Amino acid sequence: MPHSDAAESVAAALADVKRQVADACRACGRDPATVTLIAVSKTFATDVIEHAIVAGQRVFGENRVQESKSKWPALREKYSALELHLIGPLQSNKAKEAVALFDAIHSVDRPSICEALAKEIVKQGRAPRLFVEINTGAEPQKAGILPEQADAFLRDCRDAYGLTIDGLMCIPPADEAPAPHFALTAKIAARNGLKLLSMGMSSDFAIAIEFGATHVRVGSAIFGERPKPATQ
Numbered sequence: 001m002p003h004s005d006a007a008e009s010v011a012a013a014l015a016d017v018k019r020q021v022a023d024a025c026r027a028c029g030r031d032p033a034t035v036t037l038i039a040v041s042k043t044f045a046t047d048v049i050e051h052a053i054v055a056g057q058r059v060f061g062e063n064r065v066q067e068s069k070s071k072w073p074a075l076r077e078k079y080s081a082l083e084l085h086l087i088g089p090l091q092s093n094k095a096k097e098a099v100a101l102f103d104a105i106h107s108v109d110r111p112s113i114c115e116a117l118a119k120e121i122v123k124q125g126r127a128p129r130l131f132v133e134i135n136t137g138a139e140p141q142k143a144g145i146l147p148e149q150a151d152a153f154l155r156d157c158r159d160a161y162g163l164t165i166d167g168l169m170c171i172p173p174a175d176e177a178p179a180p181h182f183a184l185t186a187k188i189a190a191r192n193g194l195k196l197l198s199m200g201m202s203s204d205f206a207i208a209i210e211f212g213a214t215h216v217r218v219g220s221a222i223f224g225e226r227p228k229p230a231t232q
């Protein structure tokens, strides 16, 4: 691939985020190897994503099944050891494609999704890591299980659907301090014996690491500002 300013700027931003992740880990006595940086590449074209891959990044996050399907099969053919995480909402009718395409799904949030995922995991013999999304701010427009319903939902995931849930994910309300939301998510995970915590974005990943995040989802700090979508 030709050398370019865009390639340099993605590589520099990625290095800077990695440094900040390591600093945040050191500040709270954690081993940086316990935090996975997910580079959120939604809305960015494959040539931009390739700059990050060439710079050494292997773990990526997307929020739409359809968009991922058009971008990632070709990248997976070209580069080895890529890991792809679905961080956006999942519809039951996309479960088949999601199980085939993703290595982790962060948005498990209702029984119909559990049922569809369980069926496809058995059928395809492929089990992405699963995170249950917690709506810590109880925001009506947001996906996720309410905190007070989390224990029962996690029990159902296991007992009614036979799913192995690996961790929890949260997206704190945009207008609130994130720390209490990270703390609540960590607490629900701990009492349910879940080891993985997907929390922290460009603006707050250092705080999330302090509260135990094992997966931080960082987009704009690596790839730059996204064009604003018409809806959402």
Ligand SMILES: *Cc1c(COP(=O)(O)O)cnc(C)c1O
Residues within 6 Å of the ligand: 040, 042, 063, 087, 088, 171, 200, 201, 202, 203, 217, 218, 219, 220, 221
């Ligand atoms: C877009 C997105 C991110 C990344 O957001 P940035 O602020 O660009 O880092 C993280 N998590 C989810 C669920 C997202 O949809």
